[in-house]
Amino acid sequence: MKIKITKILPIVLALILPALRFYSPDEKIPVVDNSFFTLWLYSSLILYNLWYFLWQLWDIKQGNKKWYALALFGIILILVAVSFLLFDVNNEGLIFKMLPPTILFLTIQYALKSQKKVSRLLLEKEQLQTENYKAQLKTLRTQVDPHFLFNSLNTLRSMVRQQHSGAERFILSLSDFYRQTLQHNEHTTILLSKELVVLQSYLFLMKSRNEQAVQIKLNIDESLLEYKIPTMALQTVVENCFKHNSMTSKNPLQIVITSTDDLYISVCNNIQPKIEDNETTGLGLELLRKRYEIMNIRQGLTFAHTPKQFCVKLKLV
Numbered sequence: 001m002k003i004k005i006t007k008i009l010p011i012v013l014a015l016i017l018p019a020l021r022f023y024s025p026d027e028k029i030p031v032v033d034n035s036f037f038t039l040w041l042y043s044s045l046i047l048y049n050l051w052y053f054l055w056q057l058w059d060i061k062q063g064n065k066k067w068y069a070l071a072l073f074g075i076i077l078i079l080v081a082v083s084f085l086l087f088d089v090n091n092e093g094l095i096f097k098m099l100p101p102t103i104l105f106l107t108i109q110y111a112l113k114s115q116k117k118v119s120r121l122l123l124e125k126e127q128l129q130t131e132n133y134k135a136q137l138k139t140l141r142t143q144v145d146p147h148f149l150f151n152s153l154n155t156l157r158s159m160v161r162q163q164h165s166g167a168e169r170f171i172l173s174l175s176d177f178y179r180q181t182l183q184h185n186e187h188t189t190i191l192l193s194k195e196l197v198v199l200q201s202y203l204f205l206m207k208s209r210n211e212q213a214v215q216i217k218l219n220i221d222e223s224l225l226e227y228k229i230p231t232m233a234l235q236t237v238v239e240n241c242f243k244h245n246s247m248t249s250k251n252p253l254q255i256v257i258t259s260t261d262d263l264y265i266s267v268c269n270n271i272q273p274k275i276e277d278n279e280t281t282g283l284g285l286e287l288l289r290k291r292y293e294i295m296n297i298r299q300g301l302t303f304a305h306t307p308k309q310f311c312v313k314l315k316l317v
Contacts, residue, residue: 010051014044155209177201193225199234213247221259227316230291236284237312241269268311
């Protein structure tokens with residue numbers, strides 16, 4: 001069981017300082033005399049109570065702290081008075097010797113209080129950032145793209161009218177996609193194997209809608225399936241490929257999803273900018289980058305692009 005420094009430190013100081021002549025026994029008393037050790041014990045008790053008396057003064061505004069401080073001060077006075085009666089010590093010298101340990105205790109306590117305050121502020125800042133991140137993530141996830149759902153339903157209607165053989169699978173994939181999205185919505189990370197299930201449902205929907213205008217290659221090392229990845233990270237990156245690029249049967253959008261030896265999942269696509277000038281916010285990738293930062297993972301998200309290709313790499317956890 002870990003002992004806090006604020007518990008053990010006053011005991012150590014109270015025992016050691018008398019030997020260092022910080023409020024020490026009178027030098028006229030022989031070391032072999034029992035009164036020497038008795039006075040040392042009284043000195044240690046006085047210093048121990050002095051520590052906690054000063055410690056309570058930092059929070060003297062609190063009612064219970066005030067009465068506790070007064071009680072400790074009373075104990076100190078009693079111990080000092082007893083030492084006057086039992087030992088041949090100089091009253092003025094004994095009181096004067098309390099000044100160095102008082103200054104030392106106040107200095108140490110100020111450092112401890114400051115360190116505790118800084119730690120608390122850092123923890124509060126981290127918690128605030130985490131809560132803010134969760135709020136942003138929840139908002140992003142709850143904003144179901146109406147265009148995606150509308151286009152998917154239009155595709156389904158067309159497939160049903162044409163009695164397309166893949167209509168039933170399309171319905172199942174659409175249902176599975178939203179079911180998996182809701183199921184893993186509250187998790188920060190997810191197994192790569194489960195993330196791929198969601199991704200494959202999404203890719204099937206996009207392939208059904210765009211047919212020959214999309215070419216997808218998926219090559220993931222099976223030994224990496226038990227690793228984890230931020231929830232919906234792959235789906236977010238792949239969705240950006242469709243969002244920012246045009247696609248036709250003559251010039252299909254090519255998406256290659258592979259694993260790398262350095263524990264990354266790489267998503268690359270050929271660049272075919274859409275004709276319409278849609279302003280992009282980059283919120284999806286920026287949020288993913290922040291999610292990795294919160295998990296203390298450096299270089300969690302990296303990207304590179306050339307005039308013809310754009311690649312995003314996601315670190316496996």
